[in-house]
Amino acid sequence: xNFCLFKYRCVLTRENGFRERPITGYLSMQVIWYPLFGQxxxxxxxxxxxxxxxxxxxxxxxxxxxxxxxxxxxxxIFPEGTRSADGRLLPFKKGFVHLALQTGLPIVPIVLIxxxxxxxKGSLRVQPTPLTIKYLSPISTDDWTADxxxxxxxxxxxxxxxxxxxxQRPLALAESTNGTKS
Numbered sequence: 440x441n442f443c444l445f446k447y448r449c450v451l452t453r454e455n456g457f458r459e460r461p462i463t464g465y466l467s468m469q470v471i472w473y474p475l476f477g478q479x480x481x482x483x484x485x486x487x488x489x490x491x492x493x494x495x496x497x498x499x500x501x502x503x504x505x506x507x508x509x510x511x512x513x514x515x516i517f518p519e520g521t522r523s524a525d526g527r528l529l530p531f532k533k534g535f536v537h538l539a540l541q542t543g544l545p546i547v548p549i550v551l552i553x554x555x556x557x558x559x560k561g562s563l564r565v566q567p568t569p570l571t572i573k574y575l576s577p578i579s580t581d582d583w584t585a586d587x588x589x590x591x592x593x594x595x596x597x598x599x600x601x602x603x604x605x606x607q608r609p610l611a612l613a614e615s616t617n618g619t620k621s
Contacts (some may be wrong), residue, residue, distance in 0.1 A: 445447050500534055504541035514538070518595075526555030526607050528599055536591050539580040548575040548595065550602045 454466040509513050516538065541548055550573040557568035575598065583591060598610050 495536075500537050502543065507538070507542050507544070522558075522560045524560045526553075528596070528603060528607060528609050529591050531596050533588055533592060536583075536588050539591075540583055540585060540588075543580060545577040545579050545581075547577045547596065548598055548602075549573070550575065550599055552604060552607060555607070575602065594613065607621050 503514065506512060516535050518535045519529040520532040520534075521529065523529050535546075552571035552573070553568055554570060556566070557570065558565045578595070
């Protein structure tokens with residue numbers, strides 16, 4: 440099983456491929472209110488996190504980790520916690536690292552470029568859009584420890600920044616690569 444991270448998404452997968460094990464998603468409880476998508480998400484029995492309550496969110500993470508290990512699932516996660524309006528990479532939340540620590544699974548980063556044009560934040564309309572998908576090498580979490588969570592988040596966030604075009608990099612970083620300042 441591996442834990443894969445997308446530009447907006449992380450995936451926990453078993454073995455080195457997605458086809459060998461069932462895949463489940465892990466998103467905010469609010470997703471269930473999206474017309475059609477929310478109902479399909481619930482019917483598919485994907486895992487949900489209640490971010491409105493920190494205690495419930497921590498419990499949701501523990502339950503997700505147990506389910507992933509017990510059922511040998513692959514897990515898709517959105518490490519940013521939300522989509523940006525302009526497609527730029529946002530800071531990552533800590534949940535994906537907690538899941539990696541609790542499951543001991545490697546992380547497989549997957550960078551999606553252009554998804555912000557396919558489904559704009561605040562819109563219910565999905566548009567046909569060319570996407571670029573980059574599968575990066577798995578990252579072992581065997582020797583990870585809880586005292587270095589912030590370092591792991593920064594390391595993986597920086598890896599995404601390296602593989603994104605300037606138009607999707609965090610604004611301060613994109614400007615520094617172009618030689619301009621805000």
